[in-house]
Amino acid sequence: MIKKIKNRDSFDRREFIKIVATAAFSGPILLSAAYSKSNESIRTKESIHRNEQPTMTYRKLGRTGFLSSRLVFGCGAALTGGKAARLLERAFEAGINHFDVGSDIYYKGSERNLAPFLKNHRDQVWVVSKAPAIVYTKSGDSITLEQAKSAAKYWTGLMDASLKDLQTDYVDAYYLMAVDNPSLVRSEEVYNAFIKAKAAGKVGHFGLSTHKNAQKVLEAAIETGWYDLAMIGITPAGWYDWSTKSLAQDTSTLVELQGLLKRATEAGIGLVGMKTVRYLAPFWSLGKGDPSAFDKVYGEKLKSSSFSPFQRGYAYVLQHGIDVVNADMQNFKHLEENIIAAATADRYFS
Amino acid sequence: MTSAGILERILKLRLLALTVAAVMSIGTYGQIIASPSLPVMVAGSTPKGWQIFDEAKQFTPENLYEQINGRAAFFQAYDMIRMTYARFVNSDETTQFINLSIYDMGTPTNAFGVFSAERSQGESSLDLGRASYRSGANYFIWKGQYYIRIISAGTSDEFQRIGMDLAQKVTDFLLDSGEHVWGLSALPLADRMPESVQYFKVDAMGLDFMRNTYTATYRKGNTMVTAFLSRQDSAESARAKVVRYAAYAKKYGKGTDRLRAGEVELVSCDMGGTYDVVYQKGPLIGGVTYVEDRSLAIRVAIEMWEKLRLE
Numbered sequence: 123m124i125k126k127i128k129n130r131d132s133f134d135r136r137e138f139i140k141i142v143a144t145a146a147f148s149g150p151i152l153l154s155a156a157y158s159k160s161n162e163s164i165r166t167k168e169s170i171h172r173n174e175q176p177t178m179t180y181r182k183l184g185r186t187g188f189l190s191s192r193l194v195f196g197c198g199a200a201l202t203g204g205k206a207a208r209l210l211e212r213a214f215e216a217g218i219n220h221f222d223v224g225s226d227i228y229y230k231g232s233e234r235n236l237a238p239f240l241k242n243h244r245d246q247v248w249v250v251s252k253a254p255a256i257v258y259t260k261s262g263d264s265i266t267l268e269q270a271k272s273a274a275k276y277w278t279g280l281m282d283a284s285l286k287d288l289q290t291d292y293v294d295a296y297y298l299m300a301v302d303n304p305s306l307v308r309s310e311e312v313y314n315a316f317i318k319a320k321a322a323g324k325v326g327h328f329g330l331s332t333h334k335n336a337q338k339v340l341e342a343a344i345e346t347g348w349y350d351l352a353m354i355g356i357t358p359a360g361w362y363d364w365s366t367k368s369l370a371q372d373t374s375t376l377v378e379l380q381g382l383l384k385r386a387t388e389a390g391i392g393l394v395g396m397k398t399v400r401y402l403a404p405f406w407s408l409g410k411g412d413p414s415a416f417d418k419v420y421g422e423k424l425k426s427s428s429f430s431p432f433q434r435g436y437a438y439v440l441q442h443g444i445d446v447v448n449a450d451m452q453n454f455k456h457l458e459e460n461i462i463a464a465a466t467a468d469r470y471f472s
Numbered sequence: 473m474t475s476a477g478i479l480e481r482i483l484k485l486r487l488l489a490l491t492v493a494a495v496m497s498i499g500t501y502g503q504i505i506a507s508p509s510l511p512v513m514v515a516g517s518t519p520k521g522w523q524i525f526d527e528a529k530q531f532t533p534e535n536l537y538e539q540i541n542g543r544a545a546f547f548q549a550y551d552m553i554r555m556t557y558a559r560f561v562n563s564d565e566t567t568q569f570i571n572l573s574i575y576d577m578g579t580p581t582n583a584f585g586v587f588s589a590e591r592s593q594g595e596s597s598l599d600l601g602r603a604s605y606r607s608g609a610n611y612f613i614w615k616g617q618y619y620i621r622i623i624s625a626g627t628s629d630e631f632q633r634i635g636m637d638l639a640q641k642v643t644d645f646l647l648d649s650g651e652h653v654w655g656l657s658a659l660p661l662a663d664r665m666p667e668s669v670q671y672f673k674v675d676a677m678g679l680d681f682m683r684n685t686y687t688a689t690y691r692k693g694n695t696m697v698t699a700f701l702s703r704q705d706s707a708e709s710a711r712a713k714v715v716r717y718a719a720y721a722k723k724y725g726k727g728t729d730r731l732r733a734g735e736v737e738l739v740s741c742d743m744g745g746t747y748d749v750v751y752q753k754g755p756l757i758g759g760v761t762y763v764e765d766r767s768l769a770i771r772v773a774i775e776m777w778e779k780l781r782l783e
Contacts, residue, residue, distance in 0.1 A: 203672065209678045454678055
């Protein structure tokens with residue numbers, strides 16, 4: 123026999139979004155107002171709208187026309203083993219409409235763990251996956267035709283596997299993952315593999331992700347005119363180089379990179395930031411453990427905000443040419459902090 | 473002696489030293505004990521007609537990201553010690569590759585953690601190590617403190633055959649200390665779905681306060697229920713964890729109820745459409761999560777409490 127020890131706690135439903143808004147401001151109304159102001163200008167006839175909520179801000183992603191939440195849920199690491207699957211619904215409630223995952227070959231099991239969520243929300247969210255087109259060369263080498271053919275075939279096979287694992291027949295975009303070689307970016311073999319997949323109705327848009335040699339990769343992507351999306355390793359202090367876990371050598375600051383980012387935008391490429399605050403993270407999270415590393419580039423208003431160093435980093439790049447940021451969120455605390463940063467970034471810049 | 477000769481001699485001496493080190497590390501059953509010696513054994517496992525590209529390499533937590541990028545954080549969270557990596561390429565067609573990674577995770581529990589977190593349901597099980605499976609021509613094996621991944625460029629029968637041979641060879645030379653994994657034996661066996669147990673060192677169920685947690689799926693009639701179990705340092709720590717869980721449920725859900733069934737005390741958490749039910753038993757915190765039927769959630773949580781296999 124089950125006995126109730128005490129009367130049910132008389133809590134009203136504390137919606138996650140309300141928590142978020144309350145934590146950031148005096149109340150959710152302010153956030154709703156911010157939403158209206160930030161989003162009205164981007165509502166155009168040709169835009170693609172999915173799951174827009176007053177607790178999030180949105181930005182059109184290049185020529186895709188999709189109004190993406192400025193915070194992208196990076197599912198790759200978070201959904202390995204399914205441990206953060208429960209965050210997906212909370213993220214959705216808060217207005218995140220862009221979910222980025224990766225091939226099983228890299229993020230083992232993540233696509234399969236995203237599938238149940240997609241079953242309920244596929245038409246309401248934008249789904250991107252990615253896979254490496256493996257070519258074993260140095261960043262500066264030109265790839266051979268044989269290597270390009272092999273890479274294209276491998277990438278296409280992984281795309282098919284992604285669709286199967288995601289239990290969907292279509293993803294909104296599929297990226298060449300972790301590209302560091304501009305000649306791969308320019309490979310017609312790989313691009314034709316995408317075109318074939320698009321013609322077959324498997325994918326909508328072509329993209330790439332890069333966090334090594336990223337400037338040259340992005341320049342190559344602009345030059346081709348083929349890419350709709352680029353996910354780039356970028357920080358407030360400039361390019362992030364994953365191979366050293368540091369800022370790229372001799373990198374220009376993000377402010378100095380505005381010209382290049384503008385060219386990408388004019389070429390119709392939606393810019394997704396990644397690894398934005400990894401440098402600040404502790405060693406066990408592959409960072410350098412220096413939370414104040416970017417403080418020198420911040421203005422006083424942002425520096426004196428109640429934001430954490432991670433929130434500041436996200437807010438800064440979102441106000442400096444990056445359309446949206448992809449964040450790996452492994453628990454509710456991360457999710458909550460990042461939503462606040464993405465939704466309120468514009469408050470700290472005049 | 474020319475400089476080329478000197479170089480050749482140095483390389484030979486280096487290889488000899490590595491071989492001696494490897495031989496000295498071989499246990500009673502011809503199995504490798506120390507992972508620093510693995511490159512030599514790995515090189516010796518090169519499939520016929522293939523060659524090792526460059527050389528077998530080793531990575532530590534400090535530089536694992538150079539090899540596997542962001543995935544390194546996953547292995548670091550489980551206290552990885554060392555990763556040995558080799559890329560084999562077909563001698564006739566060098567774009568064809570098979571990548572071998574051997575993660576020394578320090579303990580069988582940590583190795584089980586990474587293996588179980590990456591394991592996909594429904595793959596073909598193999599009779600290698602403590603647990604293993606094949607996905608296409610890719611092989612994933614847990615043996616003692618080691619987690620082995622073999623990733624192939626293709627899925628053909630030939631890749632499957634070569635991958636399996638390699639998996640067999642590597643598994644044979646790795647030692648299993650036999651140390652048992654607590655959660656596998658503690659979680660009740662009745663109704664437990666095969667190969668459903670997972671171990672999360674951090675952030676289990678997306679909760680930053682749930683560490684060292686096992687989860688498993690149970691079939692209850694037509695419903696699958698996920699149970700969890702975590703061992704704390706003391707009963708006081710376990711109680712504090714239950715309080716933390718309830719606080720999480722109040723923050724993100726609709727509220728909590730405290731219940732008693734005989735000697736079992738439970739906290740039922742209404743998460744808005746689904747229920748979590750949490751209990752404490754000595755230094756253990758356990759429960760069920762994400763169950764749509766509240767009464768089922770409570771019933772299964774009580775069953776789990778009663779059937780926990782404690783030594």
